[in-house]
Amino acid sequence: MKFTAYILDVMTDSVYPARITVDEGVFKDITPIHVTEETKIDVEGLILPGFIDAHIHIESSMLTPAQFAKIAVRHGTTSVVSDPHEIANVCGIEGIDFMIENASQVPFNFYFTAPSCVPATSFETSGAILNSDDIEFLLQKDEIVALGEMMNFPGVINGDDEVLRKLELARKYKKPIDGHAPLVSGEDLDKYLEQCIVTDHECSNFQEAIEKKQKGMKIMVRDGSSAKNMEALFDFSERIEHLKNQDSFGIIPTEVLERRIYSPIFDFIVSDDKHPNDLIHGYLDKSVKKAADLGIDIIKAIEMVTINPATHYGLDAGSIVIGAKADFVVIDNLEDFNILKTYVAGECVFDGENVLFDVTEVEAENSIDATKKTAEDFEVYFDGDECEVNVIECYNGELLTGKTTATLNVKDGKVQPDIYEDILKISVVERYGGNSVANAFIKGFGLKKGAIASSVAHDSHNIIVVGYCAETMAEAVNEIIDNKGGFAIVSEDFSDSLSLPIAGLMTNEDAYVVAKKLDVLHRMSSALGCKLDSPFMTMAFMALLVIPSLKISDLGLFDGDNFEFIDVIKN
């Protein structure tokens, strides 16, 4: 393939017209040309390196890697560094192997990290454990480019042997270590950094990011579906304030200072998670444009999704240079930033209308090992007329929960939820053969009837269910068991489900189908009175024990502030 085009060159921060030859998947030749009135430029628009998402959990898209690739290339993304943390919690190494194998079927660059924290805690039943031997096995694979985000920062700070061993192995195999250290600062952060953990994507504000950056970390600006901090980190008033407070004005010559205010001091733009209903509208293309709209130099924003991650993880990607893999994107212009075409290894994979590769369906083995449930499984029993209970308080779109209490009636020995006070039942059903069920109460969902259930429940992905009536809850859970995983809504008036038969996390369907089904489920949950925008997402985080305050695992109600189980019924 030979053509002329304007190249956005991330090496020299400029645009130049060139004659390009692509052969055997690589840029064989790139010769700058001089444009006169007669010169025919074949490609309308501008060509950019294909975008790289330096941090995503593909499972969050509910799509297989191959289906994920299909929607990603529509938005100019050609590479991702993916942490298969979710599937690893369900199926261990086998799950990671599945991701690698499935990813290899499509013209898209999937790089993976070795999930460092499986299981996330010892207070839940997961489908697998990855010990340091497993990590060593994974780190030796070419497809594994880093040790995945080290979420167990208390383990690092307190010097847990197994955690330290995993970190040491990453250094031994010269693979970078991704971090995850929300609000960790001061001496704790220093200890965390002693282990050569380099990246962080958990900064919730500018000051936190500045401290981490000053201490040598590379900062991932996050523009995901549930995780977002771009507005906070690209806040120029904060940047100027920072420079002022730190006495830079006065010491650094003013013209030097002014030039750097609009240059990002952070390193990557990543998604962390992307739901299908967002993915169909945009991906890193939208994030780059958003960064530019916030005032960031657009070329620097582009570098945050091209050359920067490529350099950090040592990927054959990120720039349009001779010898590099011919991954590139055609955009209309830097203002509108519409993706016109996407190429991977010299092949057009998206022509502006259609994605030009097929995806073969995956035969999913059932990963749900749970017996059918009855209403009795979801009852909390108490001997008396009423009792005081501990209640999880959830907030729309947040991972953090509050801890509250409620006084509930008891009928026939069963503690009753209170629809007027929005106190519903929440339960986690173990899905790895043990069949335990933990029951508790939750405030904030707003459901007036029915139940919603899901097999996506971070990080162990047991089945989680919220509802008013135990029968309906059992029905919803059983629907999920029948479907080999997924989402379900059950009520007297209507029921529906989205089957996620691959590890209970993913489906063979494409992004548009999944987004549509999710839309229907969301509308149903609203009809049932649910006040949350994404009830399945919010529910998925109710089992994420590492984020405070009150959470639930299959083993019981969990106090994240004190890192211990507590009783549902208060003494």
Next chain:
Amino acid sequence: MKFTAYILDVMTDSVYPARITVDEGVFKDITPIHVTEETKIDVEGLILPGFIDAHIHIESSMLTPAQFAKIAVRHGTTSVVSDPHEIANVCGIEGIDFMIENASQVPFNFYFTAPSCVPATSFETSGAILNSDDIEFLLQKDEIVALGEMMNFPGVINGDDEVLRKLELARKYKKPIDGHAPLVSGEDLDKYLEQCIVTDHECSNFQEAIEKKQKGMKIMVRDGSSAKNMEALFDFSERIEHLKNQDSFGIIPTEVLERRIYSPIFDFIVSDDKHPNDLIHGYLDKSVKKAADLGIDIIKAIEMVTINPATHYGLDAGSIVIGAKADFVVIDNLEDFNILKTYVAGECVFDGENVLFDVTEVEAENSIDATKKTAEDFEVYFDGDECEVNVIECYNGELLTGKTTATLNVKDGKVQPDIYEDILKISVVERYGGNSVANAFIKGFGLKKGAIASSVAHDSHNIIVVGYCAETMAEAVNEIIDNKGGFAIVSEDFSDSLSLPIAGLMTNEDAYVVAKKLDVLHRMSSALGCKLDSPFMTMAFMALLVIPSLKISDLGLFDGDNFEFIDVIKN
């Protein structure tokens, strides 16, 4: 050690005041502080990371590594990546070991590269050969951080087996490869880059650097004693012209373009070579200030001698962050840029007046294996009254030479130089036991009497001598043999020499002493009529066969354009 100071933070491109604790040689703690009127800032000025010279041949300073360190720290440099190419040509692995050993005695960070091209050509007698097995041995050493500059670009381009093997070894041991590809462009450059050769310090103009940069190379801007390209590469009219020509204006939003004009697109500032008479006046400190004077953003210029080289070569240096080695410099301010103090691993090594470490003298083994010479050795014989000869034409301060001819008288069978036409005799005396002498003629030195000789003659460092009269030439060469190497000037009126007994390249003396002695020698050569500013340097390049056009080795007169020997006397 605990103190408060303003830090220039290369991670966030800003300045901030902090309380700093240095312990066991590392930054143990750095806590940003808020400055009020009462706050006492202990350190006047600003602290910066210690500077790193990413490419230098220490031998060019004529100082031992330890003595080099003594002068370098006066100017804020605390680390160098040094290619021991010169000593390797003389003494092979043993010479490199000497450099590493000598370097280890002082508080300074010496990193070395494995010299890739020893000998430089097969048209000269060198003291050693480093084959690919030797390179493999070297690449396994911790002190060796890269494969040294691959000067043999024809060998790379034409696929010489031994050259390719050395390059493959560097990739195997995951050590970056330094390049050296003057004026190599187009397809030749593409072939050179296929080998993953990453850096280049040989760009002589902006366009050359842009091509290399666009093709993915990291560009070293060179501000050495004989090698300089900073003015050419930091030329903003060129940069603006470049952006204009390449149609960046019109495609990239104007405000985005304007911001980047004064940001360097190149990567490092290096010296390549530094003579003692320059070193006593400044080093990278002067180069950074020069870059700023040329309009480059000073913080970016500082990054070119700190974080950029540290990241590229993977050095524990280049930024002031907790856990890093406490190498830092105190400067007065960013405009005047005077070095007030220098610290290496937390120890003050330069207090503004004195260097605070001692250097032990090296016992030098004699590396000159040559018998004493007589006048006869330096005669060119011809049977006739006159003859036409090929003549090297040298130019002040240039490595390139011209090729000219002259008609010379013959007396007693000996071809006579012509002082009126400035045709002098030039000879190279083999110093590795073989005792061959090659004689030829040179124009451009301007000597009216006497002879000057040197054992510094790139790349094989045989003894080179220029003069009018064979007796004086023999005397000058014998003086060097007596001195175990160095420089010598001999005339009827006066004689003097600088002994360089370590490999015939370096001395135990300090920079000030050497600079003073060099000054005397320079004044003497002027008194003898020499028109060159640095006759020893110019002479040293007359044996550098890889730079055209006419050169001389111990094996004869060499035509660098056709890469073959030619006769002194024309047919």
